[in-house]
Amino acid sequence: xxxPNFQPRHHPELITLxxxxxxxxxxxxxxxxxxxxxxxxxQLREDPAPLAALGIGAELVxxxxxxxxxxxxxxxxxxxxxxxxxxxxDDRWPQxxxxxxxALTPIPELESVHGVAAVPGFWRxxxxxxxxxxxxxxxxxxxxxxxxxxxxxxxAALVTTAAQNEAAFEDLLTALQSRGAIxxxxxxxxxxxxxxxxxxxxxxxxxxxxxxxxxxxLAVALIEHISGAPAEQPGVSEPIAPxxxxxxxxxxxxxxxxxxR
Numbered sequence: 001x002x003x004p005n006f007q008p009r010h011h012p013e014l015i016t017l018x019x020x021x022x023x024x025x026x027x028x029x030x031x032x033x034x035x036x037x038x039x040x041x042x043q044l045r046e047d048p049a050p051l052a053a054l055g056i057g058a059e060l061v062x063x064x065x066x067x068x069x070x071x072x073x074x075x076x077x078x079x080x081x082x083x084x085x086x087x088x089x090d091d092r093w094p095q096x097x098x099x100x101x102x103a104l105t106p107i108p109e110l111e112s113v114h115g116v117a118a119v120p121g122f123w124r125x126x127x128x129x130x131x132x133x134x135x136x137x138x139x140x141x142x143x144x145x146x147x148x149x150x151x152x153x154x155x156a157a158l159v160t161t162a163a164q165n166e167a168a169f170e171d172l173l174t175a176l177q178s179r180g181a182i183x184x185x186x187x188x189x190x191x192x193x194x195x196x197x198x199x200x201x202x203x204x205x206x207x208x209x210x211x212x213x214x215x216x217x218l219a220v221a222l223i224e225h226i227s228g229a230p231a232e233q234p235g236v237s238e239p240i241a242p243x244x245x246x247x248x249x250x251x252x253x254x255x256x257x258x259x260x261r
Contacts, residue, residue, distance in 0.1 A: 115139030
């Protein structure tokens with residue numbers, strides 16, 4: 001009988017731990033008006049939503065996810081860190097305005113909001129998270145660096161709680177294995193295409209969908225096709241072994257892209 005799906009919202013001890021992590025992060029970001037952990041569990045077919053938050057973070061994240069767009073929505077979609085110096089004047093999200101957010105939910109500190117940074121991650125192959133900070137000043141590289149460090153703590157908290165059943169723990173180990181392979185594949189595509197991480201992620205994800213192969217297997221197959229040798233994989237779980245369709249997809253994708261250059 002399969003193990004029951006792990007649902008973070010049903011674990012109050014996890015929410016308490018996440019709030020403690022967010023309190024520590026807020027101490028490192030004095031200008032933070034809000035900090036939020038957002039989750040998107042595709043396996044449960046749930047829409048993305050805040051899981052834990054301090055300050056005004058949850059309200060602003062919910063507004064972004066309602067269709068207005070923004071750093072958190074983009075971090076979830078493209079799985080890359082997103083930084084904005086002033087979210088209201090950022091032309092990437094023309095619908096995200098103070099007026100539009102205020103119409104959805106009253107936020108007293110809204111006039112003080114300027115920068116926003118969001119860092120993605122995932123603790124299971126089909127379960128993504130984003131750690132984001134809403135600031136009273138422009139976001140910076142230092143903001144992103146702090147969020148990256150704490151995203152690892154948030155992921156660890158999810159891993160620790162989910163590991164109460166063995167099946168969930170195995171899923172998490174597989175996700176960690178996948179993460180490294182996908183980052184390597186993105187790096188290879190960035191080098192060939194001369195593009196950024198967001199564009200490389202889009203190419204990889206689109207190929208996975210078009211060839212109907214698992215993203216993690218396509219990533220490993222691509223690395224092995226380029227290098228001509230087995231991909232290096234951390235020994236946290238069974239190595240990802242691409243099937244023949246994934247290898248064929250990697251070869252065809254790389255050949256097609258190379259010819260276009």
